[in-house]
Amino acid sequence: MFAFILKRLLATIPVMLIVAVFVFLMLRLTPNDPAAIIAGDTASAEQVAQIRASLGLDKPILQQFVIWFTRLLQGDLGESFFFKKTVASLIADRIEPTLSLSILTILLAISVAVPLGVLAAYKHGTWVDRIVMGFSVMGFSVPAFVIGYVLIYIFSIQLNWLPVQGYQRIGEGVGGWLYRLVLPSLTLAVIYVALIARMTRTSMLEVLGEDYIRTARAKGQSERVVLFRHALRNAAVPIVTVIGIGVALLIGGVVVTESVFTIPGLGRLTVDAVLARDFPTIQAVILLFSFVYVMVNLLVDVAYTFLDPRIRY
């Protein structure tokens, strides 16, 4: 087991290396001059050249990569062009809202989607199934920001139950924190619920046709035990896989949702950085999100062994 985790960890190194090379080249191979951006419009050619030298941009590209990469490994993500702070401190400021939103959304999505998917599979072919599947297709088709604004309109403007926008740090009170995250996590959860419910249904349908389900029913187990203990447990591997893959969707959704609800998180930071052409921040955010995505999927692989004892590494 330990050897497996170590092996998988090692396997993520080339992937992350390629991400790093790609992120590095992205900037160097396009017509963007970071030195000119930092210097501003009024700078003279000498000033630009001076900044270029101080950033090391006058060195050969391979050497630049090595310098950038060594610093990266030491945790030095560089200095933001726009915010005049180190990128690391920017990210540290913004990580709490994003993490709160994501974790709440994942918990919400799983606790809604899995029962829905099980129900749809159990009532296969009935109107319950059709409603769940219809919702799932809708969830894939309506973008998060439209859902977000519809929810704001109903719950904040018409009913006046929840705040329109904003975020409160968890340190300032869990109640207010949760209160402000209800609508954003509902918004973000829709597409995730659609994805997980659909996979749960498919996987359950396959399992429900197995002999051991018939056996469990024949020996008089209650339907609930059959569904959740016998069927769901055996249907779990594809569900967990899709939860891992869905994290990519979640990250995309975070960017949009944070903009709709003006949450000062990493998603909002990404958009601000793109608008300001703040390349060090853009690079760091991509690296960070990709790293999280890769790590989540590593965790998913490890989870297989618990869910299905037949899988041994």
Add this chain to the structure above:
Amino acid sequence: MVDTSNNLSVPTSPLTAPPTVGKRSSRPGALSRALQNTSVRIGGIVVALMIMIGLAAPFLGAMNPTEINPIARNKLPGAESNKRLDDGTQVKVQHRLGTDSLGRDIYSRVLYGARVSILVGVTVAFISIVIGLLIGVASGYFRWLDPIIMRVMDGLMAIPAILLAIALVSLFRAGLGAVILAITVPEIPRVVRLVRSVVLSVREEPYVEAAITTGTPTLKLLWRHILPNTIAPLIVQGTFICASAILVEAILSFLGIGVPPETPTWGNIMSEGRQFFRLYPHNILYPGIFLGLTVLAVNMLGDGLRDTLDPKMAKRV
């Protein structure tokens, strides 16, 4: 074998005419079978309707979608305003879906928005499939290339798609081309994987091995025996790429980093409508309905096509 007479007897429209790619490429009757599918029909009709709306916008009572009219700012749906013509006379115009904060007619912008969305969707699907096909065939067929290409694709796929699009769009000057490029790149690895898996499975087929032994030139082998097998899954995949591209374009525009704000796109209308959302929620609602409906239709089309053209894939998800 499904009988071919089915196809040959009704050459009335280009859609039902026999495929020109060659008989062995698409199974005879595959298209007519797809057209029997409810999901394909509903999705196809709505998509066709959206294309028509986009193309026929000038004839559906749409005005100039970029014209700013300060006296007609923030009108509610159905309101009328006076418009000065070039010769100084005033005419009354009705704003069916209201106006935005610059006095632009939402109805016109929504109709013209269909053009950009569909153009982006189709272009992204087409380009990513062509590039993905080339790389995928190379990766699946030439064993020495495979590990290199697949590692690069793994790396690209490790970056969440929307995030990659957002980052790419920042590299170029804002415009339709940059948006299309930014949405296309993240889609390519998915096409490559699909094509590669088809090529890998086909390569082991007896008829391909037979063709290799009889000395068929590589290019001819790829063209005659391998490429035709990728057509059905690629049509399905292309439809889903189209749907996701329309969504991502709207997201980029909504975030204010997509096509320039004066261009009428559904995302831009919504982005502009954010500011006065509390008072004029329809500026987000109407383009949202069009966007959701279009993406839903394209997804339904894809679902139906998958069920009929690519039964193996249908079982998986």
